[in-house]
Each structure stands twice: as C-alpha cells, then as structure tokens.
Amino acid sequence: MSGKVSLHYFNGRGKMESIRWLLTVAEVEFDEFHLTTRDQYQKLLDDGSLMFQQVPLVEIDGMKLVQTKAILHYIAEKYNLYGKDIKERVMINMYSEGLMDLMEMMMILPFVSDTKPKLDNILTKANERYLPVFEKALSGSVYLVGGKLSLADVLLLECTLMLEEKFPAILAEFPNTKAFQGRMSRIPAISRFLQPGSKRKPQPDEHYKKTVMEVFNLTTLNL
Amino acid sequence: MSEKVILHYFNARGKMESIRWLLTVAEVEFDEVYLTTRDQYLKLLDDGSLMFQQVPMVEIDGMKLVQTKAILHYIAEKYSLYGKDIKERVMINMYSEGLMDLMEMIMIHAFVSGTKAKLDDILTKAKERYLPVYEKALSGPVYLVGGKLSLADVQLLECTLMLEEKFPAILADFPNTKAFQGRMSQIPSISRFLQPGSKRKPQPDEKIKKTVMETFLTFIVIS
Numbered sequence: 465m466s467g468k469v470s471l472h473y474f475n476g477r478g479k480m481e482s483i484r485w486l487l488t489v490a491e492v493e494f495d496e497f498h499l500t501t502r503d504q505y506q507k508l509l510d511d512g513s514l515m516f517q518q519v520p521l522v523e524i525d526g527m528k529l530v531q532t533k534a535i536l537h538y539i540a541e542k543y544n545l546y547g548k549d550i551k552e553r554v555m556i557n558m559y560s561e562g563l564m565d566l567m568e569m570m571m572i573l574p575f576v577s578d579t580k581p582k583l584d585n586i587l588t589k590a591n592e593r594y595l596p597v598f599e600k601a602l603s604g605s606v607y608l609v610g611g612k613l614s615l616a617d618v619l620l621l622e623c624t625l626m627l628e629e630k631f632p633a634i635l636a637e638f639p640n641t642k643a644f645q646g647r648m649s650r651i652p653a654i655s656r657f658l659q660p661g662s663k664r665k666p667q668p669d670e671h672y673k674k675t676v677m678e679v680f681n682l683t684t685l686n687l
Numbered sequence: 688m689s690e691k692v693i694l695h696y697f698n699a700r701g702k703m704e705s706i707r708w709l710l711t712v713a714e715v716e717f718d719e720v721y722l723t724t725r726d727q728y729l730k731l732l733d734d735g736s737l738m739f740q741q742v743p744m745v746e747i748d749g750m751k752l753v754q755t756k757a758i759l760h761y762i763a764e765k766y767s768l769y770g771k772d773i774k775e776r777v778m779i780n781m782y783s784e785g786l787m788d789l790m791e792m793i794m795i796h797a798f799v800s801g802t803k804a805k806l807d808d809i810l811t812k813a814k815e816r817y818l819p820v821y822e823k824a825l826s827g828p829v830y831l832v833g834g835k836l837s838l839a840d841v842q843l844l845e846c847t848l849m850l851e852e853k854f855p856a857i858l859a860d861f862p863n864t865k866a867f868q869g870r871m872s873q874i875p876s877i878s879r880f881l882q883p884g885s886k887r888k889p890q891p892d893e894k895i896k897k898t899v900m901e902t903f904l905t906f907i908v909i910s
Contacts, residue, residue, distance in 0.1 A: 515781060515785065515820055516785045516788075516816050516817065516820065517816050525774075527774070527777070529777060529781065530781060531780065531781045531784035531785065532784075533756065533780065533784055534777055534780035534781045534783075534784050535777075537776070537777070537780055538773065538776070538777040538780075541773050541776070542773060550761065550764050550765060551748075551750075553760070553761070553764070554750070554752060554757055554758075554760070554761040557754065557756065557757035557760055557761070558738055558752065558753055558754045558757045560757075561754035561755075561756055561757050562738065562739045562754065565739075592740075593739055593740050594739065597738055597739065
C-alpha cells in the first residue's frame with residue numbers, strides 16, 4: 465500500500481532538506497506541512513506525533529518517522545540507494561556521516577551571532593578534511609560506492625552545492641568532485657529539482673530564523 | 688577469516704563507549720590502542736588511517752572504520768542486532784538516535800563549564816522527552832523492537848546507567864525501564880562487562896579532559 469508521503473517541518477532547509485533531496489532522487493512524491501506557529505507545533509505534540517518532541521517528522525508507509533538519519537536510511541534502503549551488502553553500506557555510512565557533519569556546520573549559521581569564524585572553520589574543514597576524501601574516491605569512479613547511485617552521492621551533491629553558495633570557487637581544486645556534480649545535475653529528477661519552482665528550499669533568512677525561535681519558544685540557542 | 692578487532696581512541700568513554708558495549712554484547716573480542724599524546728594522533732593522520740582525521744577508529748574485517756554511527760550499524764548488522772526487516776530497522780534507528788542525542792548531552796557536559804544549567808537540562812530532557820518513550824515501549828515487551836535483542840536495547844542500557852551515575856533515583860518513575868535494566872544486566876556478557884576489571888571505561892575525569900585537549904590542540908572539544 466503506497467500512501468502519501470508527508471513532511472512536517474519549517475518552510476526552510478534545516479534538517480529536512482537532505483530528506484527532500486533523497487525523496488526527489490528516489491522519485492517519490494511528497495506533500496509538505498510547514499510549521500509556522502507555536503500552536504501548530506503544540507498540536508503535533510498533543511497528537512503524540514513526535515516521538516521525541518522534535519521535527520523533522522515524515523509520514524510514510526503508515527508510520528510517523530522522526531530522527532533525520534533514521535528517516536534517510538529507511539528511504540535509502542527502500543529505494544535501493546543503500547548499497548548491495550554490508551561492506552558497501554558501511555562505506556556509504558562513513559561518507560554520509562562526514563557529509564552530514566559538514567552540512568550541520570552550515571545549517572546552524574543562521575542562528576550564530578558572529579558568523580565569520582564559523583565560516584572560516586567551515587572553509588578549512590571542507591578544504592582539508594572532507595573534500596579531499598571525496599575527490600580521491602571519485603578518481604575513476606562515477607559514483608562514490610559500488611558503481612551505483614546511493615545516499616552518499618545525493619548528500620555529496622547537496623553538500624557541494626551548499627558549499628558553493630558560501631564559497632563560489634571552492635571546487636576549483638577538486639575537479640573530480642566538480643565533474644561529479646555535473647553528472648549528478650543531469651539526472652532528470654535532480655535537474656528538475658534544481659529549477660526554480662521545485663520543492664528545493666532556498667537558503668535560510670531572518671524570517672526562517674525568527675519562525676524557528678518562536679515555534680520552539682527559544683530566546684537563545686547555545687551555539 | 689576473522690581478524691582481530693582493534694579500537695583506536697582515548698582511554699575513556701567518549702564516543703567509543705557505545706561501540707565497546709555493542710562489541711561486548713555481540714561477544715566480539717577486541718584490543719584497544721589508546722591515544723595518549725599528540726604525536727600518536729599525528730602518526731594516525733600521516734598513516735592515512737583516519738578518513739576524516741577523527742577518532743573513533745575501529746579496525747575490523749580488513750577495514751579502518753570511522754564515524755561512530757557507521758561503525759555501530761556495521762557491527763549491529765553483522766551480528767544480527769539490527770532487526771529482521773526495514774520496519775524493525777527504522778524503529779531501532781529512531782530509538783537509537785534519540786538515545787545517542789541524550790548520551791551526547793552527558794558526554795559534552797563533562798567538557799564544558801557552567802555545569803549546573805546543563806545538568807538540569809539533561810535531567811528535564813531525560814524525564815520528559817526520552818525516558819517516557821522507552822517506558823511505554825517496554826510495557827509488556829522484553830526488548831524494544833521485534834521481541835529480540837538489538838542495538839537499541841544495548842544503548843538504552845548504556846544510557847540509563849550513565850543517567851543513574853548523575854541522577855541515582857532517576858528510574859524511580861520508570862519501572863518498566865528499571866526492570867529492563869535488571870534483565871539486561873543478567874545477560875552473561877553484560878554482567879561480566881559491569882564487573883570491575885572489564886573493558887568498560889569509568890566516568891571522565893580532569894586527566895582525560897586534559898589529554899583530549901592536548902591531542903587535538905584545542906580549547907573547544909566539540910566543534
């Protein structure tokens with residue numbers, strides 16, 4: 465039984481964006497419920513929809529899934545984007561976890577008062593810790609793991625696009641990764657996702673930050 | 688071919704402790720190589736042993752695995768502690784991710800100042816956000832998912848023991864969870880792990896904090 469897939473989150477990227485990317489690549493249609501007020505959040509809580517009182521929440525296959533990584537692994541496994549065996553899976557997971565660490569650094573930027581040192585750190589880490597790994601993995605390979613599209617490839621694309629928004633020339637030193645980006649962008653589902661009017665969310669702005677703080681009743685985020 | 692499993696980390700709990708727990712429950716023997724100086728860390732880096740320049744690193748089955756969650760999922764899947772199908776796996780992952788969020792709060796708490804506020808927050812989150820979920824899941828079932836021991840059960844045990852070290856009476860209001868703890872502690876490999884002299888690490892102290900800071904040349908441990 466294939467029911468509708470519904471996403472519950474803010475009208476912004478945050479932790480839900482990787483899930484939007486993965487569903488898109490898997491060619492799974494989804495609806496979105498955007499959290500705009502505290503009352504809506506309170507209702508989700510009162511309904512018992514949020515296992516740990518947190519979003520993202522994804523309604524899929526009769527379940528209410530929370531925890532970004534649990535959701536990503538479910539979708540990846542269901543739609544064959546998760547390798548063919550345990551060894552491929554651990555490679556996909558190592559790459560994915562690294563990429564999610566890097567993307568998290570960028571995700572928190574709207575909530576940080578002094579962004580310059582954070583941006584410097586992101587650039588250094590990207591150039592020295594993360595991009596070299598993927599550059600090496602892609603010398604000779606079309607995809608990161610097992611010669612087949614996986615969760616890791618989707619996250620690498622998402623991450624490199626996010627990096628270029630902050631540091632436009634960052635892939636100049638990483639030609640394999642740039643070429644990978646080009647190949648991935650031509651996949652029809654991805655190409656459509658990159659067009660205006662798709663479900664891809666724009667970079668976060670003041671309005672997004674304000675909404676998050678209000679919905680969660682936060683005066684400060686200890687970041 | 689079953690080679691030796693070797694853990695590379697500080698002589699402390701940190702992010703490696705969940706891995707120690709899981710290997711123990713899976714009855715997999717392992718050796719440990721402790722990081723005590725910056726030079727050792729630099730050697731691991733120069734050897735190319737750390738995919739993202741980070742520990743934990745686990746040598747297993749001819750691979751050098753990094754990223755705690757990638758490692759945990761590899762071990763869980765290999766030793767049949769990861770459910771029997773995709774739906775059980777997503778339940779295990781949701782429970783597991785929640786527990787790791789909570790344990791991470793406790794882990795960070797050891798390294799930051801202003802400890803009182805953080806401790807109160809941990810207690811509140813444990814009692815209001817996390818423990819009720821497991822209490823409910825364990826009313827009736829012996830294990831969290833699918834009537835069988837899994838990664839989620841191991842982490843729930845680890846987490847509740849960590850909580851009791853900070854808040855001795857915390858499980859008074861959570862009888863199912865307390866009973867679960869009792870049952871788990873009677874499993875022979877776990878019972879041995881809880882004895883003095885086992886590979887279980889003690890709570891972090893000033894010495895370990897100093898070693899970590901010196902190894903990474905940092906004043907801020909969690910970046």
